[in-house]
Amino acid sequence: MPQVIKHMQRLWRAVRRLKTAQVRRFKRWQKHPFGVPILFFIGAVAIGAALLLVLSETHTTTTFHPDTSYIAIVTHDGETETVPTNEPTVGALLKKMGIYVGVHDRVEPSPATSIQQDYFRVNVYRAVPVTITDGVSTYTAYSAAGTARSAVTEAGVQLYSEDQVTAQPAENLVTEDSLGEHITINRAVPITLNIYGVELPLRTHAATVDGLLQDRGVKLRSQDTVIPAGNTLITAGLQVFVNRKGTQIITQTQSIPAPVQSVTDNSLSFGTTAVRQQGSNGTEVLTYQANTVNGKVVSQTLLQTVVTVQPTPEVVAQGQAVTIPADKEAVMAEAGIAAGDYKYVDYIASHEGGWCPTKIQGTHDCPGYMSDSDVPSYGGYGIFQATPGSKMASAGSDWATSAVTQIRWATGYADARYGSWAGAYDHWTVNHNW
Numbered sequence: 133m134p135q136v137i138k139h140m141q142r143l144w145r146a147v148r149r150l151k152t153a154q155v156r157r158f159k160r161w162q163k164h165p166f167g168v169p170i171l172f173f174i175g176a177v178a179i180g181a182a183l184l185l186v187l188s189e190t191h192t193t194t195t196f197h198p199d200t201s202y203i204a205i206v207t208h209d210g211e212t213e214t215v216p217t218n219e220p221t222v223g224a225l226l227k228k229m230g231i232y233v234g235v236h237d238r239v240e241p242s243p244a245t246s247i248q249q250d251y252f253r254v255n256v257y258r259a260v261p262v263t264i265t266d267g268v269s270t271y272t273a274y275s276a277a278g279t280a281r282s283a284v285t286e287a288g289v290q291l292y293s294e295d296q297v298t299a300q301p302a303e304n305l306v307t308e309d310s311l312g313e314h315i316t317i318n319r320a321v322p323i324t325l326n327i328y329g330v331e332l333p334l335r336t337h338a339a340t341v342d343g344l345l346q347d348r349g350v351k352l353r354s355q356d357t358v359i360p361a362g363n364t365l366i367t368a369g370l371q372v373f374v375n376r377k378g379t380q381i382i383t384q385t386q387s388i389p390a391p392v393q394s395v396t397d398n399s400l401s402f403g404t405t406a407v408r409q410q411g412s413n414g415t416e417v418l419t420y421q422a423n424t425v426n427g428k429v430v431s432q433t434l435l436q437t438v439v440t441v442q443p444t445p446e447v448v449a450q451g452q453a454v455t456i457p458a459d460k461e462a463v464m465a466e467a468g469i470a471a472g473d474y475k476y477v478d479y480i481a482s483h484e485g486g487w488c489p490t491k492i493q494g495t496h497d498c499p500g501y502m503s504d505s506d507v508p509s510y511g512g513y514g515i516f517q518a519t520p521g522s523k524m525a526s527a528g529s530d531w532a533t534s535a536v537t538q539i540r541w542a543t544g545y546a547d548a549r550y551g552s553w554a555g556a557y558d559h560w561t562v563n564h565n566w
Contacts, residue, residue, distance in 0.1 A: 198488040208256035238276040240406035249482035251455035260312040278408025294320035294335040328381040380422040388414035400451030411446025467539035476557040
């Protein structure tokens with residue numbers, strides 16, 4: 133027992149000596165001209181580190197970089213270049229890179245297209261010689277057109293909407309004098325269809341008169357007569373008459389909108405488009421039987437609808453390539469966006485606020501910080517240009533600066549107004565707003 137007491141006494145004296153030494157050192161620091169500031173700095177750092185540790189343990193927010201510049205992927209002349217750019221359009225980017233585009237070359241998307249998203253793809257197609265066979269005539273032209281019909285049009289050869297154009301790769305460079313395609317034009321035959329006294333110039337590939345009437349949707353009734361006979365072969369300049377005795381006829385001509393034919397292209401960025409063939413409207417003539425009373429038309433009955441000019445479809449390439457920076461994918465994941473919706477969210481965010489949570493409508497910069505009181509009560513604000521920005525407060529108190537909070541708010545908006553992010557994207561591509 134006495135030994136234990138002695139041991140405890142020695143420990144107590146050691147503790148007192150240590151405390152006395154600490155007090156002396158502290159007093160020496162107090163006397164030092166920079167002692168107190170240094171001690172204060174050390175304490176502040178310690179407190180800050182502790183707070184940071186606590187915050188990091190209780191809340192994690194993914195960070196990312198707003199779009200102040202973009203990455204472009206440019207494919208040309210057999211090579212692909214990946215470059216950062218601040219250029220506003222495709223044409224300006226190609227000029228900056230020193231990439232010459234000839235008059236017959238093709239650029240997709242068009243040079244006027246704005247660059248508003250990361251990993252934006254640009255393709256330059258060089259013109260090559262093509263041969264065009266039009267009956268007994270043969271032409272050689274340079275073209276990088278997106279379709280055979282476009283190549284013929286660019287070569288200055290007149291085409292009618294009913295003419296058929298086919299292409300196949302050149303098989304022999306020496307004999308065909310072509311690096312590209314061999315294009316053949318199959319001309320439609322010009323004839324005149326006289327229906328109830330109304331002359332309608334047409335072009336057709338039908339073999340017989342019956343085939344012509346069927347192709348044009350002419351439905352014969354018991355009172356109708358056809359000259360020449362239905363089995364008559366179609367030849368250039370032929371006149372076909374559909375008659376009905378004792379009938380007063382009224383005609384109406386109207387336009388047929390050009391249909392749009394979409395093709396997908398994995399070499400173009402998602403959301404971008406490129407027109408590969410210009411469309412043209414068609415024409416149809418509606419023929420009515422006039423019903424009269426005392427010489428006045430009181431009603432009319434539709435007899436025939438004849439397409440006189442077939443519409444030419446517009447061919448549009450739809451970009452499908454999706455490349456989203458990892459930092460933005462991480463933010464969308466934290467906001468609860470499904471992976472399948474990343475491309476829709478990224479497209480709208482890129483084109484609305486450039487992925488800048490503090491973007492004020494009408495400005496070009498991205499402020500590093502905005503308090504709630506700094507946000508205007510009018511105009512668009514944030515990544516999705518909410519108007520006013522304060523409406524995003526429903527998604528969180530940090531709405532003025534948090535990308536995650538803004539995306540969560542935008543998800544509710546997209547679902548409520550358009551049914552989904554895909555629906556919001558579809559609306560944006562047509563109306564350029566949401």
